[in-house]
Amino acid sequence: MRTASEGDQVTTLELLFDLVFVFAFTQVTFLMSHGEPPASIAQGVVVLALLWWSWSSFAWLGNQAHANEGVLRAALIVAMAAVFVLSLTIPEAFHDLEGGLYAPIVFACCYAVVRIFHLSTYLVAAGSDAALRRQVLASLLTSALPSIVLLVIGALADEQWRLPIWGAAVVIDLLAIYVTSNIGGSWRVQSVAHFTERHRLVVILALGESIVAIGVGVSLDPITAQIVLGSVLAIGLSVALWWAYFPRIADDAEHLLEMTDGVARAKMASDGYTYLHLPIILGVIITAFGIEEVMGHLGEEHLGWVGASALGGGVALFLVATIAFWLRMSRRLLLARLVAAIVIAAAIPVWSLLPGLWSLACVFALTCTLAVFEAVTSFRTSPESNAHEHTT
Known part of the structure; x- marks a missing residue:
């Protein structure tokens, strides 16, 4: 070797x-x-x-x-x-x-x-x-x-x-x-670039499953306006989850890992990627299950507890996991993201009583609001500043 x-x-x-x-x-x-x-x-x-x-x-x-x-x-x-x-x-x-x-x-x-x-x-x-x-x-x-x-x-x-x-x-x-x-x-x-890229790729694979779930739920149904609208909303939600991870924290996390070495680097990589990426992936997969439930029950008046719990719980878990990941890497708390996760999870009883499309639209709207807020407030600081605080 x-x-x-x-x-x-x-x-x-x-x-x-x-x-x-x-x-x-x-x-x-x-x-x-x-x-x-x-x-x-x-x-x-x-x-x-x-x-x-x-x-x-x-x-x-x-x-x-x-x-x-x-x-x-x-x-x-x-x-x-x-x-x-x-x-x-x-x-x-x-x-x-x-x-x-x-x-x-x-x-x-x-x-x-x-x-x-x-x-x-x-x-x-x-x-x-x-x-x-x-x-x-x-x-x-x-x-x-x-x-x-x-x-x-x-x-x-x-x-x-x-x-x-x-x-x-x-x-x-x-x-x-x-x-x-x-x-x-x-x-x-040995290589930070290799290690972080491997984990980015597996997040992309999980997000791909959320897109596959859109088609699985309606694969045997004739195309309708509801299916078109639901597909657009589900794709939008997948993009919102991508936005919350890749443009917002992935690059900075890699830079912070590069600034460490030896035992500290291995510990940070283990905590941030090996352990805290598991709930990130799990959140995406549960969200995919929720999307499949929505797309498979478009004609029903209520989404129900199973679909609502998967949809709201999956997105909330994903957001909380990214918060924990960023906190471990930078020692900074994404407070707005935490508030959004709590709101989405707390509203699961509401999502269960709404039609699936309405529930999906509401969750998508909340994640988009979070993305806009984080983009406007520019929560990120320079990796050098974060690394200095982490070292201190």
Whole structure:
């Protein structure tokens, strides 16, 4: 392997790897919409967290060594195939259909392949860095193996126990690596440009799922004025979420990360991107589910609690997650954005009583108002100023 260096960019093989997660995100939305809420939403959250851990682990590995060369290239290809098969099992992960293979076990085995190939390849990529090798081994023993065992146990257990057992696997994964990383502090961010671009791309993929949801909800219906209006509003909402992340905070966050180095850089990258980008992605996927509910029930007088909770809750979660991300990176609170998130979430009972188009229009109007307010007030300050305050 060839160790990565500052300024390295995302490779085409990593882009191909990411495309598998487009299908995976679509399957998560399918799981949420075709199950029995709120249980199906909780199931979708657990599956998305496991998918996120699979994606994020290779984002770190691709930052350590060149992803399109040698052993890492082979590991990415194997992981890509495993994630795709895992994605095929998502609709059956919590309720296996008759005939064929037992989907929950296939799901658990594919996840095990991804994690084991990742960590074993990371040991090779670490090279002569003894501290990094110890960190990888700690992750294997305290995070990967326990979570894999719990996934297998949950797959073999009765369906009613699968969700809490798999949820425990997610919690162990998140906490174990967080604790060992803070104790050892041995992860490396070789290229800030590569690391931040990987996470920007996965946000774009999630936003793409919100656009796909527009068509899924009305794919079998003849085109009508309601469908046209709903599609325009849904596209507008997706653009508003893009605006809240990319033009407003993404570039400055990258600059702030560039101004740190060593352990501080790895800690900031882990907190801001590995952990706080999970609720950002989750907010987009839940919003996509809400959009699909709106588009699938255009003729009804009320959107209902499920669609309203997904639409309002997803947007509010996305805004709160971007607030937390920016707060971690710059130590600055986006107060107006927090107020908007609270208003959107608090109005969920109102959205449930309105027709779907009206609810979508109101949420879109509120996010646009926030975008205009932030643009006018220019909440951003220079990265140098933020970095100085962070260092102080």
